[in-house]
Amino acid sequence: MVEEIGKTVEGDLVINVGPQHPATHGVLHLVITLNGETIKKVEPHLGYIHRSIEKMCESLSYRQFIYTTSRMDYLSAHINNHACALCVEKGLQIEVPERAQVIRVLMDELTRIASHELWWGAMAMDLGAFTPFFHAFRERETINDIMEETCGARLTMNYMVPGGVMADLHPNFQSRVKNFLQLYKRKIHEYDELVTGNIIFQNRMKGVGYLSPEDVISYGVTGPAGRGSGVSCDVRKLYPYEIYSKLQFDEVLETAGDSFARYMVRLREMQQSIRIVEQLIDNIPDGEYQAKTKAVLKLPKGEFYQRVETARGELGVYIVSEGGTTPYRIKFRSPGFSNLSALDHMTRGEKLGDLVASMGTLDLVIPDIDR
Amino acid sequence: MMTNEELKNALTELLPNAVFEEGGEWVNLFVEAADWKASAQKLRSWESGPFNFMFCLTCVDWKTHFTMVYHLRSTTTLDNIVVKVKLDRSNPEIATVSDIWRTAELLEREVYDLFGVQFLEHPDLRRLLLTDDWVGYPLRKDYEDPINMIKL
Numbered sequence A: 001m002v003e004e005i006g007k008t009v010e011g012d013l014v015i016n017v018g019p020q021h022p023a024t025h026g027v028l029h030l031v032i033t034l035n036g037e038t039i040k041k042v043e044p045h046l047g048y049i050h051r052s053i054e055k056m057c058e059s060l061s062y063r064q065f066i067y068t069t070s071r072m073d074y075l076s077a078h079i080n081n082h083a084c085a086l087c088v089e090k091g092l093q094i095e096v097p098e099r100a101q102v103i104r105v106l107m108d109e110l111t112r113i114a115s116h117e118l119w120w121g122a123m124a125m126d127l128g129a130f131t132p133f134f135h136a137f138r139e140r141e142t143i144n145d146i147m148e149e150t151c152g153a154r155l156t157m158n159y160m161v162p163g164g165v166m167a168d169l170h171p172n173f174q175s176r177v178k179n180f181l182q183l184y185k186r187k188i189h190e191y192d193e194l195v196t197g198n199i200i201f202q203n204r205m206k207g208v209g210y211l212s213p214e215d216v217i218s219y220g221v222t223g224p225a226g227r228g229s230g231v232s233c234d235v236r237k238l239y240p241y242e243i244y245s246k247l248q249f250d251e252v253l254e255t256a257g258d259s260f261a262r263y264m265v266r267l268r269e270m271q272q273s274i275r276i277v278e279q280l281i282d283n284i285p286d287g288e289y290q291a292k293t294k295a296v297l298k299l300p301k302g303e304f305y306q307r308v309e310t311a312r313g314e315l316g317v318y319i320v321s322e323g324g325t326t327p328y329r330i331k332f333r334s335p336g337f338s339n340l341s342a343l344d345h346m347t348r349g350e351k352l353g354d355l356v357a358s359m360g361t362l363d364l365v366i367p368d369i370d371r
Numbered sequence B: 001m002m003t004n005e006e007l008k009n010a011l012t013e014l015l016p017n018a019v020f021e022e023g024g025e026w027v028n029l030f031v032e033a034a035d036w037k038a039s040a041q042k043l044r045s046w047e048s049g050p051f052n053f054m055f056c057l058t059c060v061d062w063k064t065h066f067t068m069v070y071h072l073r074s075t076t077t078l079d080n081i082v083v084k085v086k087l088d089r090s091n092p093e094i095a096t097v098s099d100i101w102r103t104a105e106l107l108e109r110e111v112y113d114l115f116g117v118q119f120l121e122h123p124d125l126r127r128l129l130l131t132d133d134w135v136g137y138p139l140r141k142d143y144e145d146p147i148n149m150i151k152l
Helices: A053-057 A067-068 A074-093 A098-126 A131-151 A173-196 A199-206 A213-218 A259-281 A335-341 A343-347 A352-362 A366-370 B004-014 B033-044 B104-115
Strands: A012-017 A029-035 A039-046 A302-309 A314-321 A329-333 B019-021 B027-031 B054-061 B065-073 B080-088 B092-095 B118-122
Touching: A029 A352, A039 A352, A039 B019, A039 B092, A053 A067, A053 A329, A067 A074, A074 A098, A074 A314, A098 A131, A098 A173, A098 A259, A098 A352, A173 A199, A173 B065, A199 A259, A259 A352, A314 B054, A314 B065, A314 B118, A329 A335, A329 B054, A329 B080, A335 A343, A335 A352, A335 A366, A335 B104, A343 A352, A343 B027, A366 B080, B027 B033, B033 B080, B033 B092, B054 B104, B104 B118
Parallel strands: B027 B080, B092 B118
Antiparallel strands: A012 A029, A029 A039, A302 A314, A314 A329, B019 B027, B054 B065, B065 B080
């Protein structure tokens, strides 16, 4: 299966990066064929954290299966839950109360900021800067505290359920989010000063891991990685769900297609998420936070597909129902899986040292890829 | 964006042999396994709006047969379609489309790994998530595993 480390094939060197490697941020195993320092081929070996979530879902009810999805892309847990809830609601034609919709979007955008914060810190750490990680976590912890207060968990929130959200907002929610917005605005310039403007950082990112718009489309790359090449692929804009069509925000596009462009997309996307949170935080309507639903949900016979924009790209939930209480088949179209498929193409012919920059800007979360 | 009815009429001209399925959010069409590769090329290079973005590829085990499900969309017109291909369960074989949509290469490997569908002329058809010596295909409905609990 894998050539032994150090064994040469026609003068090539095959090395393994991972499955335990700090730059892969999880158990990703890359088998890299090198000619000197130049990458000839990157072959991902997956499955170290494969839990067969799709098979498990086949024996879980429509209320239960949502909890397994928090364990896929654990940095976008809210958004994963949101996609599943929307898909079930589509099948049952449940009308979600307005209050619940606003809460959901607020949570999604806070999640997106938290996820990009973590990515930013980890990205800088991959390239050798240790301090930014602590700066990023300073803001991210604030968001996690807000989540903890309302949802009871910091990472796997399981807050969104078919029909709305599981519980009402904590009384402190609004004031704490406003405090966060203030803190964030006071600190955001540090991101640019510490990292973005750094000439060493720019040299390591610019022109590295180029993806053309055609490649983005062919490899199914979505999210900030796709928008860094100028391909419009924000599901919130293209196929608006929930209340996104009523909100004012821009789809962030960069055209360079290199690692630095993808970096800039994420930084600017955080600002857009802040914009959305600001629009909503003082306008949370009163009313129910959950629609009345039956105790046992049964989706009608048929197929339902729902996609949402997670922090990493387009997540699709495909449910095939036979009319029972459990799905007949579920498929999760995870953004990380497709983004990873482009890694080989974008790093071929580049230096081994640049691999980490390319991989970092794809923002891979391994449990999302393996499922 | 076209309505489903308009899209259906336009696609009937493009793929005269396709059978349309009623219901669902998007246009659903069945093509024969033998026609799939040629149909895929036509869809990819369709002048009215090429279906250049494959956003989902999967398989469903219906116990009597497999159905391959390809979700496609066009980045120019934003239209979505679902193409389905029925496969013989005892000998599931279909042509690869990894040369048309590059993302299919890894997705087809996943389907091969979990369903045992053979993708003809796939450049690198090996198990992806499971180990190479794994016996059986876990997402098939008749798969039993006494050791690893995957059914609750």
